[in-house]
Amino acid sequence: MPHIDEEIERLKKKLMQMWDVVEFQLVSGREAMINADQRLAKKIIKQGDKVNDYDVKIDRMCENFFALFTPVAVDLRVVLAILKINANLERIGDTAEGIAYFVREFESPLEQELLQATKVLEMYDEALSMFADCRRAFLDNDTELATQLIKRDKFLNKIYRKSDSIVIPYLKENPDKIKEGVALLSIIKKIERVGDQVSNVAEEIIFYRDAKVVKHQLKKKKKE
Amino acid sequence: MSKNYKLVAIEVNAYYGDFHAIKNISLGLEEKAVTAFIGPSGCGKSTFLRLFNRMNDYIDGFRIDGEILLDQKDIYKKSVRVDELRKEVGMVFQKPNPFPKTIFENVVYGLRIQGISKKKVLEEAAERSLKQAALWEEVKDKLHKSALALSGGQQQRLCIARALANGPSVLLMDEPASALDPISTAKIEELIWELKKDYTIVIVTHNMQQAGRVSDHTAFFLSGELIEFAKTKSLFTNPKDQRTQNYITGRFG
Numbered sequence: 409m410p411h412i413d414e415e416i417e418r419l420k421k422k423l424m425q426m427w428d429v430v431e432f433q434l435v436s437g438r439e440a441m442i443n444a445d446q447r448l449a450k451k452i453i454k455q456g457d458k459v460n461d462y463d464v465k466i467d468r469m470c471e472n473f474f475a476l477f478t479p480v481a482v483d484l485r486v487v488l489a490i491l492k493i494n495a496n497l498e499r500i501g502d503t504a505e506g507i508a509y510f511v512r513e514f515e516s517p518l519e520q521e522l523l524q525a526t527k528v529l530e531m532y533d534e535a536l537s538m539f540a541d542c543r544r545a546f547l548d549n550d551t552e553l554a555t556q557l558i559k560r561d562k563f564l565n566k567i568y569r570k571s572d573s574i575v576i577p578y579l580k581e582n583p584d585k586i587k588e589g590v591a592l593l594s595i596i597k598k599i600e601r602v603g604d605q606v607s608n609v610a611e612e613i614i615f616y617r618d619a620k621v622v623k624h625q626l627k628k629k630k631k632e
Numbered sequence: 633m634s635k636n637y638k639l640v641a642i643e644v645n646a647y648y649g650d651f652h653a654i655k656n657i658s659l660g661l662e663e664k665a666v667t668a669f670i671g672p673s674g675c676g677k678s679t680f681l682r683l684f685n686r687m688n689d690y691i692d693g694f695r696i697d698g699e700i701l702l703d704q705k706d707i708y709k710k711s712v713r714v715d716e717l718r719k720e721v722g723m724v725f726q727k728p729n730p731f732p733k734t735i736f737e738n739v740v741y742g743l744r745i746q747g748i749s750k751k752k753v754l755e756e757a758a759e760r761s762l763k764q765a766a767l768w769e770e771v772k773d774k775l776h777k778s779a780l781a782l783s784g785g786q787q788q789r790l791c792i793a794r795a796l797a798n799g800p801s802v803l804l805m806d807e808p809a810s811a812l813d814p815i816s817t818a819k820i821e822e823l824i825w826e827l828k829k830d831y832t833i834v835i836v837t838h839n840m841q842q843a844g845r846v847s848d849h850t851a852f853f854l855s856g857e858l859i860e861f862a863k864t865k866s867l868f869t870n871p872k873d874q875r876t877q878n879y880i881t882g883r884f885g
């Protein structure tokens with residue numbers, strides 16, 4: 409394998425290690441939320457340090473790569489993509505941490521009724537599945553799958569937009585649950601953010617493979 | 633062709649005896665812009681470059697068909713005077729090749745051949761050309777010392793000054809910085825950047841970064857064919873042809 413390809417592989421491997429940690433944070437966030445698991449929430453927050461270390465490390469590896477290899481064409485695009493995916497992963501990690509902080513507001517597990525009405529678990533599962541598919545799209549250079557992800561993000565947005573109108577009436581009837589209800593709304597908002605961040609990563613994958621900038625076109629469509 | 637093309641090649645084929653060195657190439661080079669020719673060794677960059685000032689004419693068995701237009705006029709027409717053409721289309725080579733004369737005599741060499749001998753005219757031309765070639769400050773106190781005592785990078789700028797003194801509108805440069813250290817290379821590149829305000833420049837280079845830094849357009853050649861010709865920015869970020877991509881990313885063959 410040419411030296412330059414070895415370096416790119418090394419970068420990708422580092423990014424995948426970071427991806428593992430962020431995935432742990434996201435998956436655990438769901439468990440912690442359902443069970444109001446304070447110990448797990450704490451662990452998620454602690455993993456944030458690891459993610460930050462990866463972020464700094466990958467930035468530095470990209471910088472070295474630019475300086476030493478002065479890449480062009482697909483080599484340039486892949487490293488630009490890795491640099492941006494790194495930043496997005498770090499933010500997804502932050503978002504998962506945010507979820508863990510809200511879990512710490514829970515004094516008891518959430519009511520089944522509320523979980524079902526808000527569809528928060530469906531939403532969470534979709535976000536997790538998108539996150540996993542996003543990794544597959546990156547590793548398999550699958551721009552078709554990446555394009556799908558950008559569309560799937562809309563499903564999350566839809567649930568998010570309805571959540572207020574479900575939680576608020578519920579809280580009127582159960583005023584003792586205000587703390588949990590507000591935290592749940594915040595979590596829903598966070599999951600919606602994960603969807604956006606996964607979309608951003610998907611856009612980078614398409615840019616790197618096809619040299620196509622999809623950012624603006626698809627955002628325009630979103631607004632329509 | 634609608635644009636302001638300074639040089640145009642139309643269906644050009646060139647041969648060294650039986651060897652088909654340039655294969656049916658057509659392209660237009662914009663005025664006051666820098667075009668880089670890249671490609672693996674032996675692909676025909678120098679051959680193609682030399683067509684623009686008929687430098688191949690001397691070579692035994694060399695033949696060209698098709699047209700090369702300079703300002704819309706075919707330079708291979710019988711009526712064209714090659715010495716006039718070479719004044720208009722100057723050339724700088726890979727290895728600096730100053731004559732074993734003084735710095736001053738090197739710069740005004742072309743003018744003397746034209747029969748110009750007035751001291752004032754020659755002095756003015758020398759100063760102007762050396763300034764344009766960003767060499768004046770370094771040599772103004774030793775104009776009458778031997779050019780061979782200059783460093784390689786200075787000699788190359790002297791050769792550029794010598795070409796400029798003839799009052800060309802096109803400069804052809806065949807790997808002008810490949811024998812120079814990074815500082816001298818940077819000076820040549822800066823100079824090219826400056827000169828493009830007034831001149832149409834074509835540069836052959838094996839240094840991809842150099843092509844990226846100095847040129848507006850890049851042409852990629854392979855085995856005598858023109859594979860891709862595009863804005864340098866797009867050729868280096870998103871080449872259309874897989875062979876171009878393989879070459880510029882160093883994954884060739």
Ligand SMILES: Nc1ncnc2c1ncn2[C@@H]1O[C@H](COP(=O)(O)OP(=O)(O)OP(=O)(O)O)[C@@H](O)[C@H]1O
Binds near residue numbers: 651653673674676
């Ligand atoms: N005087 C000549 N007689 C015969 N063949 C020649 C002559 N000059 C060049 N050639 C052949 O023509 C082809 C193109 O040569 P040319 O010098 O144009 O290549 P190039 O792209 O400039 O290569 P390099 O990067 O090594 O300078 C080569 O195969 C070469 O062997």
Ligand SMILES: [Mg+2]
Binds near residue numbers: 677678679806
């Ligand atoms: Mg050559």
